[in-house]
Amino acid sequence: MNIWDWPMDIGGKPSFALFKNMPAFIPVTFEFTVLCAAHGMVITFYLRSKLLPGVEPHVIHHRQADDHFVLTIEGKEENAAAMKSALKETGAVEIKE
C-alpha cells in the first residue's frame, strides 16, 4: 500500500517496487515466524497437557513433585495382594490402596 501511494527511497532501500526492497522485509518476516512458532507450540503444549489456570490438580501424594515417584496401577480386587507383595519386593517405599 505504501509502495503504491508513497514511493520513497529511505536509507538506500528504495520502495519503488516490491522486489527492490524485499530484503527490508526479512527481519520482520523472521521475527513474526518465531513469534507464531513459539506461541503456537506453547499454546498447543498447554492445551494438549490440559494445563490452564484454574485446572484442579490430581495430587496423589503430597511429595510427588518434591522427591517421590508415584506409580498408579489399576487392577482387579482379587490381584491386589499379589500386586502388593510384588511391589514390596521391588522396593516400594509406600503402598496405598
Next chain:
Amino acid sequence: MSHVESALRPTLIEGDRTYHDITEDVCRPIESKPNKWWWIAFIVSAAAFLWWIIVVGYTVGTGLGVWGLNKTVGWAWDITNFVWWVGIGHAGTLISAILLLFRQKWRLSINRSAEAMTIFAVICAASFIVSHMGRPWVAYWPLPLANQFGSLWVNFNSPLVWDVFAISTYFSVSLVFWYTGLIPDFAVVRDRAKTKARKFWYTILSFGWVGTAKNWQRFEEVSLVLAGISTPLVLSVHSVVSMDFATSVIPGWHTTIFPPYFVAGAIFSGFAMVETLLIITRKVLNLENSITMCHIDMMNRIILLTGSIVGVAYLTEFFIAWYSGVEYEQYAFINRATGPYWWAYWSMMTCNVISPQLFWSAKLRTNLFATFFLSIIVNIGMWFERFVIIVTSLHRDYVPSSWTMYSPTWVEMGIFIGSLGLFFTCFLLFARFFPVIAMSELKTIIKSSSSQAKKGGHHGSH
C-alpha cells in the same frame, strides 16, 4: 539411571544435597518472612520506581523539552538506556536457550533468575521507547494496524519498525519460555503449601501440573524446541537494535560490524548483571550449594570471552574508519577518542576492554569481591559504550555550524534511576514469591554432577 560423569567435570551441586534438600533450599524464601534487608532494598527500589512515575509524568505532561536534547543531538540518554537494558536482557535467554542446546548443565542453577532478569530488563527498555516518544498515547503507530489515516501504513523499510517486532517477539517468547519452566516448580510450592492463600495462588499459577510422565516428556520436547527457536531469536534481537544505527548514514553508526559487535556486547553486559544479582541472591537466600563458585567461574569466562570480542570490535571499528578513507568517518572516530567526550570514550575502553582481561587469572575469577566489583564496572562500561556511540556520533554532524554539546537534565537522570528502581522492584518481588532456581530441572543432575555423585557412591570411579 543417568550416565556416569567424568570426575574431571566440576561439581555443580555442593553440600551433598538430596532431592528433598533442594526443594527445601529453594522453597525456604517463599515460605518464610523476608528479612530486614529485603524490606530496605524493596522500599528503596519502590521509591525509585515512584520517582520514575513522577518524572515520566512530568515529561509527558510538559513535553520532551524538559530533556537535554537539542536539534543536533536528538537521541541521548533515552536510547542509551534503551540499548543498555535490552543488552542486559540478553543473558537470560542465552543461558536457557543456547546453553541448553550446548548441553551445559551449569545453566540449571542460574537460568531461572537470569530469565527473570531478562524479562524485567526488557520491560525497562520498552519503558524508554514509550517515554522517548513524548506522546505515548500514539505508541501504537509503529504497529501495522488498520487505521483511519487513508493509505498510510507503517514503513517496513524502517529498522525502528523491525525493532518493534524484534523486541515484542523477544519479550513474549522469553516470557512463555520462563513461565513454562516455572510451572513444575509452582506445583512443588503448591503441594507443600501450609496456608490457604498460598495454596490458592500457587494452584492458579501451576496450571494444574502434576508431573505425569507424559507431561514431563512433552515439557522436555517443548523446552528443546523453544531453545532451538530462541537461539536465532536472541542473536537477531540485538542485531536488529544495532540496525537502528547501522542502516543510517551517520558517521560512526554506518558500520557493518554492528550486529555481531552489539550481540557480543549484549551478552557481555547481560552476564555481568546476572553476576551482580546472583552474588547477592545466593548469599541472602543461602543458595551457595546450588549456585557455586564453579558457576561464577563459568560466567566470568563468558565475560572474558565476550569482553575480548568487544575489544576486538572497538579496534576493528577504528581501523576500518581509517582504512575506509572517508574523512567524515575518520573524524567521527578521532573525535570520539580525543574530542570533548574523550572521558566517556576512555571510560568505555577501560571498563570494557582492559578490566575483563583481569579474568584470565583463575584467582580473580573465583573471588566474589573481585567478580562483584568487575561486574559493576562492566555494566558501567557498557552504558558508556552506548552513550559514546550515540552522542559522540551525533553532536558533531556534517554541518559544523550546528555542532553542539549535550548534557542530561535532572529529568533524564531521574528516569534512568527510576528504571533501575522498576528493575530491582520486580527482581525483589520475584526473589520473594517465585522459586529462584529451576529446582525440578536442577534435580535431574543430582545423580551425575552433585558432590555425593562425584564421591563415587554406587556409580564407582574409573
